[in-house]
Amino acid sequence: MLKFSKALSLAPLAFNPSRAMCTQHHWFKPAGVDTGIRVYNCPARRQVPLILPHENYITWYTCGPTVYDSCHLGHASCYVKLDIIQRILRNHFNFNIVTAMNITDIDDKIIRQSQESGRNWKDISRQYELEFWSDLRKLNVIEPNIKVRVTEHIPRIVAYIEDIIKKKCAYVANDSSVYFNVKQFPIYGKLQNLNLSEPENAPVGQAEHHQKLAALDFALWKARKSEAEPAWSSPWGWGRPGWHIECSTLANMIFGKSVDFHAGGMDLKFPHHENEEAQSCVFHNTRQWVNYWMHTGHLNIKGQQEKMSKSLKNTISISEMLQDYTSDEFRMACVLSNYRNGMEYSDEMMETARNTLKKFYSFKSDCSAYLTGKKLGSNMVSSSILQNLNYCKSNIDSCIRDDFDTARCIGVLLDQISSISRCINANPSVSDDNSLINATCLDAVAAVSNYIDNVLQSFGFIEASGNQVINAQDNLDINGLLEDILNTRKLIRERAVSDKNKVLFQVCDELRNCLRQNGIDIKDHAQGSSWNLIRNRN
Numbered sequence: 129m130l131k132f133s134k135a136l137s138l139a140p141l142a143f144n145p146s147r148a149m150c151t152q153h154h155w156f157k158p159a160g161v162d163t164g165i166r167v168y169n170c171p172a173r174r175q176v177p178l179i180l181p182h183e184n185y186i187t188w189y190t191c192g193p194t195v196y197d198s199c200h201l202g203h204a205s206c207y208v209k210l211d212i213i214q215r216i217l218r219n220h221f222n223f224n225i226v227t228a229m230n231i232t233d234i235d236d237k238i239i240r241q242s243q244e245s246g247r248n249w250k251d252i253s254r255q256y257e258l259e260f261w262s263d264l265r266k267l268n269v270i271e272p273n274i275k276v277r278v279t280e281h282i283p284r285i286v287a288y289i290e291d292i293i294k295k296k297c298a299y300v301a302n303d304s305s306v307y308f309n310v311k312q313f314p315i316y317g318k319l320q321n322l323n324l325s326e327p328e329n330a331p332v333g334q335a336e337h338h339q340k341l342a343a344l345d346f347a348l349w350k351a352r353k354s355e356a357e358p359a360w361s362s363p364w365g366w367g368r369p370g371w372h373i374e375c376s377t378l379a380n381m382i383f384g385k386s387v388d389f390h391a392g393g394m395d396l397k398f399p400h401h402e403n404e405e406a407q408s409c410v411f412h413n414t415r416q417w418v419n420y421w422m423h424t425g426h427l428n429i430k431g432q433q434e435k436m437s438k439s440l441k442n443t444i445s446i447s448e449m450l451q452d453y454t455s456d457e458f459r460m461a462c463v464l465s466n467y468r469n470g471m472e473y474s475d476e477m478m479e480t481a482r483n484t485l486k487k488f489y490s491f492k493s494d495c496s497a498y499l500t501g502k503k504l505g506s507n508m509v510s511s512s513i514l515q516n517l518n519y520c521k522s523n524i525d526s527c528i529r530d531d532f533d534t535a536r537c538i539g540v541l542l543d544q545i546s547s548i549s550r551c552i553n554a555n556p557s558v559s560d561d562n563s564l565i566n567a568t569c570l571d572a573v574a575a576v577s578n579y580i581d582n583v584l585q586s587f588g589f590i591e592a593s594g595n596q597v598i599n600a601q602d603n604l605d606i607n608g609l610l611e612d613i614l615n616t617r618k619l620i621r622e623r624a625v626s627d628k629n630k631v632l633f634q635v636c637d638e639l640r641n642c643l644r645q646n647g648i649d650i651k652d653h654a655q656g657s658s659w660n661l662i663r664n665r666n
Contacts, residue, residue: 191392195256200443219586301339304365306349320398372403391422430474506554513572
């Protein structure tokens with residue numbers, strides 16, 4: 129028999145959520161300011177308006193890693209996609225977004241790793257935590273404002289569990305573990321669309337689940353199995369927190385009784401986020417703890433049905449990916465897939481991302497050549513360019529407001545740069561020569577270039593601006609040096625043309641090849657030459 133004191137007897141919910149709602153699978157619109165953005169909401173099963181209780185201020189909690197091993201591309205895709213959304217909220221909408229993330233530094237997997245390797249569990253967790261932050265920096269993911277380790281807040285977690293027990297929604301089992309009683313929470317299952325009346329979710333006896341009353345009941349506190357395990361003191365005996373209670377407690381410590389956004393991979397929706405919502409609603413005596421759950425799609429290797437997972441041993445490390453592709457290219461792959469969509473990792477997917485980025489780099493190079501007079505362009509009308517730019521801006525804003533549809537945004541941007549590049553690269557006709565005395569489109573082209581830069585930077589692309597700056601020591605001006613080299617090469621070419629000198633032509637070609645071998649691509653135009661850095665030279 130399970131042991132219960134009078135205080136722990138299973139009674140109806142103290143906070144009585146039925147006074148607010150009697151059905152599952154529902155979302156409550158928060159009071160506040162409607163931002164005009166629509167996001168997908170899993171309890172509502174549809175897109176809903178993004179409403180902020182505090183104007184221009186957003187709270188965001190992301191489930192962090194369990195640090196027992198290196199991160200892989202499945203983790204990377206989740207954190208990069210969430211970083212893109214956070215950057216959009218900051219840069220496009222100018223929201224003050226405060227972010228927090230936990231580090232699960234004690235867990236069954238960490239303990240197992242410690243036992244198998246003979247290393248201290250603290251050393252293991254610290255090693256992989258440092259590696260995790262290093263990987264995020266390599267991927268240009270902005271670190272959260274607030275980072276919290278589970279083991280540094282055990283007393284707070286114990287107090288949180290005690291409150292749930294007092295509300296008669298948890299019980300102590302024979303081994304001194306503490307479980308949340310799902311049957312005492314009538315609105316359980318709203319994220320995953322569970323039906324608690326189904327047979328597989330019904331209460332079961334001790335013979336089937338030695339400690340739990342029902343299959344869906346989950347651990348708030350895990351009793352220590354042996355003295356060799358790391359453990360902390362509690363009113364129920366030595367043990368450690370369950371996985372789900374950690375995030376609820378830490379998010380409450382940081383943000384209080386309500387969180388605007390709570391994010392993680394799609395695999396966390398159940399049971400982790402479902403359990404977080406249940407225990408947090410009980411603790412805060414509320415019908416809705418998180419207003420907007422954000423879940424990113426899985427990443428799997430093309431040809432494999434399963435998501436990338438350490439347990440399945442089908443992972444690719446972040447370092448391995450970065451040997452072949454840049455962080456910008458991986459970010460572009462994430463942008464093109466949209467955050468809720470799954471991704472099939474392959475060379476084809478990454479080549480698509482690479483080629484998409486190259487189109488933006490080429491556009492930046494074309495704009496630079498036009499703005500410096502190296503390309504004259506043709507069929508360009510300033511008013512038309514600016515009109516199309518306004519249309520592009522409106523389209524981009526609509527895409528972003530539609531559940532952060534970044535894939536459509538890239539399509540809109542590509543249409544914009546394609547039309548401009550065609551005009552820049554068009555050869556002027558004879559009649560166009562007479563138009564040189566008229567106004568140019570320099571300002572309009574520069575405006576488009578600036579806008580494209582701003583959008584890509586708001587998505588977090590490192591090289592979005594296409595700035596041709598090479599790292600150098602002291603005050604060496606590499607940009608100026610290259611311009612002087614190109615000017616000298618231009619004089620040589622002009623002399624070669626004038627004298628029909630094959631040797632001088634050969635010198636020009638050799639100089640261009642030499643620069644190319646050192647990562648600098650030279651393009652010759654009617655009015656001069658331009659240069660561009662060669663990326664991903666393999």
